[in-house]
Amino acid sequence: MESFAAIIPLSPEQGPSVVQKRGGEADASAMTVRQDRPFFLATSANIPLMRCGDAIVLGSIFATGKSDPAHLPPDFAQAVDEPRLRRISRYYWGNFLAIMPDADRHGFHILRSPFSRLPCFYARQHDRLIVASDMEAMAMAGWTRRGVAWTDIARRLALRDIPADRTCLEGVEELRGGSCLYVSPGAVRLSRVWSPWAQAGRRHWIDNRERAAGLIRNAISTATRGSTLGSQWAIVLLSGGLDSSVLAASLSTHGCPYDSLNLSSQGGVGDERVFARMVASRLGIPQIEARWEVDMVDLTRSDAHGQPNPIARSFMQGTTKLLQEAVCRTGADLTLDGGGGDNVFFALRSVAPVADALRRGGSLTEAAATALSIAKLAEVGVGTVLRRAAARIFRRSPAFRWPVETSFLSSDIVGDSALVPNHPWLEPPRDAEAGTAAHIAMIVAAQGWAESCDLLSPVRHVTPLASQPVVEACLKIPSWWWYRDGQNRIIARDAFRDRLPAEILDRRVKGTPDSYVAQIYEANRPLIRAMLLDGALRRAGLIDVPRLERALDAEGIVQGTDYLRIMQLVDVEAWIAGQS
Template structure:
C-alpha cells in the first residue's frame, strides 16, 4: 500500500511508472498534488498497474476512488443508508459483517441473456462494481462516476503507430510490462496451452530472467492434447513443464468454479484446471499464476471484412484495401467474391454500437429483459467513428472482462492475465486493424514480434485444440444430474429457463454434438452458482 503525502490518500495494489516501468514505492508531494488536482486523471496518464486508489476530493469529507484500467484488482461496492463500502471480493465483505448473499434474479437473467456484457450491477443484490479506468467521487450521500480511460483515445488515426515500428513497439511493451508485473513474485506458474499467447508470456518472463514453471492440461484423446507444443515452449525457456490430464469423473456439475464471484462465469472443465494448479502450487510453492488469457482479444483476432473497410477509409486507395481483402480471405478461408461483398455491405452500413446481441436460447422468453442495465464499461456509448475494425477490437476487449478475475484468493495465489496490462492494450489499440492480418495470418504483428523467441511450430500455428471432448463427455455422463439441476432447481423456480425446451435438449442425442451443450452447461453452472449463494441467503445488508 502506497500512502500519499499529507494523508491525501492511499494506493492499494501495485503501481508502475509509465515511462520506466519501474515499481513506484512512494510519491513526492508534487506528484500527489498533481494526482489529486487532476481528479485522478494524472494517475491514469503517468502510471499503470493493478491498483485501486483513494484520495481526498475538493469537498469537505469527500473522496474519490479510482480503479486501474486493467481491472486486475477488483473493486466492488455495497451502499447502505449510512455507508459506501468497498472491497476487492465478497469474502472480505462477508468477513466485515456485510450480508451479501441474496441472488438478484433479474440481473442473473440479464447476465444469461447477454453473457458477453459485464454489467455495473452484479448478480448479487446490492453489489455493484467500479468500472476499470473510472473514478467515483463520493460526497455525503451523493456519488458520481467519471470514465478516466477509454479505448477510443488510442484508436484515432492520429494515434496510430507507424507500421514499420509496430513490431518493435509491441515486443518492447510486452517484455517491459510482463517483467514489471513479475517483479512482485518469486516463483510463477504459467498456464500454457501450446498456443501463441501463453507462449509469448513465457518468452517475456524468460527475457526478464524471472523464475517460473509451466503447466499444461491435456485430454485423454488427441483432440485436446497440446503437450508437444507446450513442451517445446518450456524447452526453449529452459523451465520445467507439468502436464496434467482432465479427468471427467472428477467434474462435479453441482459445483460452480465461480462460486466465489458475484456472477456465474465458470465452466465445468475449470474445476480440473483448478485441481492441477492446486497440485503444482503445493509442490512448487508458487506465489502467482500468469496466463495468456485475452490474447486473442488484445491482438485483434478478427474474422470479418472490417479490416478491409478500415484500410480503404484510412489509406484512401483500392490497392491497399485489396491486399487486406486477400489477407482476410486467407485468415477466414473465405473466397474473394464473398469477402468483397461483405466488405461492400459493411462499408454501406452504419456500425452497430450494440455490445452484444441477446441470447434467449433455453430461457423463458416471457421474462426477457427488454431494457438493459448499464454496462460496466460504457465504451459503446461513445461511438466508434468510421472504422468498424477498431470497433470490433474494442468490443473484443469489452467481452474479455468476465474472465479477468481468477480463482478464489482464499485458496489460490493471484492469477494475472498479463497481456491485458494497460500499456499492452494501449499499444495494440494503436496498431491498425489490417496490420493484425498481414500476410494472411491472424495476430500477425504478435507473431512477427516474438518469432525469434518461440519455437517455429508455435509461431506458425493458427489454431489450437481445447477441452471440447472433456466438455462433451461431462455433458453426456452428466445428463441425469443436469436434468435434476435444471428441472428441479432455482432457475426454474424463478422463471429464468424454459423447462420444456431444456427437457427437449437434454433428451436429444444431437445435443452432445452441437453448440447447445455449451448453453446447457452454462445454465447448469448458473444453477450451481445460485444454489451456493442461496444457501446463505439474507434479505438485508448492514442497516439497509
Template structure:
C-alpha cells in the same frame, strides 16, 4: 490464501457502526486495520501493499512511475497517466477527507461496492462486503436474465442485490453536495484515434514487444515464484519468452485431456525448450461432476464447471510449490486482434478506398479464413458502407422464457463508442471487453493471484493503437505479435494455425452428467425463479450432445449460473 483481499470503508466517521461490525467480523483473519484520517478505514492483510501519499492512498500493485512523480499526483487522471497496475486508489482532499476512489484501468483487483448507514463499503470479494455489514446474500434475478441473454458482457451489475462493481478505469467522485457519483476516466476509444496510430509495421512490432515485456516485468517480481499456464499457443508462448527475458523465477504447466484437441504437449514442449522454462504436464481427469455448487462464492458466475478439476490441479500445484502468482495468456486472441470477420478489410476501405491496400487486406483475410476472396470482398464492402451500427451486444435467448428476455444489454461505458469508429476497431474493443468477463472466479485465485499481462494497460493501449490491417499481414492472424517474437520462439509455434481447445472434453462431460443435470437444472434455483423455458431446456437435455449444436452450447452458461446460485443459497 491469496493476499489480494481488502475491505475499505469510506465516510466511516459519520457512523462508527459499520467499522465496528467489520472489525469484529474480520477478527479471526490476518487483516490489519489502517485508519486514514477520520473518514477512511481499511482492513487488509500485511502482504497487500498500501502506499500512502499526502493526497492519495493506493491499495494493491502499482507500477510504471517513480515515487517522486507519483507524489505529485493529486487527481485520478494524473495517476492513470503516470502509472498502471492492479490497484484501488483513494484521493484525499487538503483536509484529509476522501475525495475520489479509482479502480485502475484494466486492473484485476476487484472493487465491489455497497452502502451501509451512509458509509461506502468497497471490497475485493462480495462475501467480504456482505459479511462485514452482516447482510445475508440475496440473488439479483434481474442480473441472471441479463447474464444469460448477453454472454461475455460484464457490467457494473452483479448477481447480488445491493452490490455493484466499480469497473476498471472508473472513478467514484464525492460531489459538492455530498452524494458519490460514478465517472469514467479511462476509455479504449482514446487509443484508436488516427493521431495515435502506429502505422509503421516495424514500429508496431517493437512497440508491442516492448509493452508485453514491460507488463511482465511490472507485474511479476523476479524473486517471486510464478506458474505460467502454457498451452503452446502464440499468446502463452509469448509470455514464456517475456518471463525468460525478465529473468523471472518461472515455471510452466500444460494441461492434457484424453481428447485430441486437448493435448498440446508438442507445442508447449517446443515453447518451454526455447525459453528455458521447466514444464510440468498435468492430466485432467475425465469425470467432472457438473451438477454441484461452484467451489468459490463470487459476485457473478465465474469458473466454468467443466474446468473445475483443471482448476483444482493448478491450485494444488501452487500449494505444493509455494507459487506467488499464476501467469495467464487469457485474452491474447482478443488483444492481438485475431479477426472474426472481414472487418479489417472494411477498415481499409473506409480509410483508403478501393485500391491495392484493400485488395491486400481482402486476400489476407481470405487466406486466414480459408474463404473466397470475392466473398470476403462482399462482406467487407457491406461493412464499410453500412452506416447503421450493429446491435450494442449480441443477444441469445439462453433458455429464457420470452417474457424474461431483455431487449437491450445493460450499460457499459465502452459501448458508448465514437460515431466515426471503424468496424474493425469496434470489433477489437468489444473482443477485449468480452475477454475481461472471464478472469475472475477461479478457485486457484484463493491460493495465489492471477496475472494477465496481455490484458494489462500498457499492452492493451499499444494494441489498440495498431491498425487492424497490420494484424493480418501476409495472411496470418495476430501477425504483429507473431513477427515481433520471430527468432525468439520456434517457427512451429509462431506459424501454428491450429488451436487447442476443450470443446470435445466439455461435450463428453455433458453426456456423462446428463441424468444428474436434468434434476440439477429443471429443479434448480433458476428454474424455480420462473426465468426458464422448461420445454426447450428439457428437449436440449434429451438430445445427445454434439459439437456444433448451438442448443447444447447454451447449456454450459446455464449450468455455471445454477452452480453459482447454489453456492450462495444451498440446495433448492
C-alpha cells in the same frame, strides 16, 4: 487472496463501524484495521499499501512505460478532480485502488486502475457505504445479503462477456477498471476516467509495421516484468497456442525462474502437448504435463460462491486442482496465464478491418490482401468479404454489433431491454473506424477476463496480456495490420519471431477445452437434468423448458454446441444455490 474492506459514512454525523478481524497472526488473509478518519480501512497482510499525503494506494502501481514500483510525487493526490483523475489513469498502470480526498475535502475519490485484478465492490448499508474486495470482506464490514438480482442473472446469461457495473446480488455494484467513485455525505457518483477510445483511432496509429512489432514486444515485456516483481518461482500455463507462448517467451527474458504447465484432455482439440513441448524446448524451460479428469469437477459447487457474479466455469475446477498440485511440487509463489490475448491481439473474423483498409489504407492492394486473409479465416469467398466491407463503410454507425445469446432462455425475457448490450466502450465516436470499434469490443471482453478471472490459484495469479500497457500499445496499430496470409494476430507473431518456433508462430488453429467439457456433460447427464429442471432458474421463469428438455433427452454422442450453453446454465444454477 488480497483482501480489503472500507466503511465510509454517508452522513456527517455517522461514524464508521469497526471491521471485525479474521484469521490468525500467521494467516496472510488476516485483516488489519487501520482507522483513517473519517473512514475505516481493513487490509490483508499480503496487499501492498502506500500513503501519499492524505491518499492511500492499495495494490501495485507503476508509472506508464515502467515496470518498477512507482515513487509517487508529493502532489499525486493534491486538488483531485476529474481531469486530475484522468491524468492519473494515463500516467500510471497496475493493479491498484487509490482512495483520495477531493479538492475541498468534502468527500473521497476511489479510483480503480484499468484491467486491475484487485476487485472492488460496493454497497450502501443504511447511512454508510461499504467498499470491499469480496463478499466475505463486505460481510465483515456489516453488509447484509438482500438476495439474487434475477434481471442481472438474465443479462449475464445473454451477454456473458460484457462486464457490468451491477452485479447479480441485489444492491451490490462493481467499480470497473478505469472508473472512479466519488463518495461524500449524501452523494455517491460514478464517473469513467479511462477509455480505450482516448488511445485509439488514426490520430494515434503508428506508421511502421516493424516499429509496431517492437512496440507490442516492449509493452508485453513491461507488463510481464511488472506483474512478476518479487516472485521467486513462477508457473506459466502453457497451452502451446500463440498467446501463452508469447507470454512464456517474454517471461524468459526477465530472470524470474519458472516452469511451464500444460493441461490436456482426451481428444485432438484438447491435447496440445506437442506444441507446448516445442515452446518449452526452444526456451529451455521445464514442462509439467497433467491431464484433466472428469472426477475433478463437482457441478453442484461453484468456485464463485464468494463472488457477487457467477463467473466460475465448472471445468476450471480441474485446472485449479492441477495447478495447486504443480505449485506444491515446485514451491512456486506466482502463476500466470495468457488469457485475453486473442482479444487484445484482435483475433476476430470480421469484415471491419477490410472496411478500415478500404477507407484508410494506402492502396487497394492492401485492402484486397486483408480481405483474402479474412476470407481464408472465415472460409468464405473473397468477393463476399469485399462486398460486405464496402457495405460496412456506408453503415450509419461504426459501432460493433454485439451478439446476444438467447438460446434456452424463456421467450418472456428475450425482449427485455436489460439484455441490450450496454458498455461505455461500445459507443464509438461518429468518425471512428469500424475495425477499431470491433477491436475495442473485444477489449471489453478482455476487461471482463482480466478483472474477474475464474481461476482459483493457490498463490498470486496474473494475466499480463490483458493489461493496460499491452492494450494501449495494441490500439496504436491499424486494424488491418493484424491480418496477413490467412492469419490473424500478425503483429504479435512478428514481435516474437526470433524467440519462438515457426510451427507455433504459423499455427492457424488452436486447441480448446471443449472436449473436456463434453466429457463432463456426458458423465453428469442425470445430475444436470435434475439441477436445471428442478432449479432456481426454472422457478424464476428464465429458461425455455421445452427446448431444454428436448436437448437433455437427446441420446448418443454429444454433438453440436448445445452442451456448452447448457453447461453455462449449470454453472449459474450452482452459483445461485451457493448464495443460500
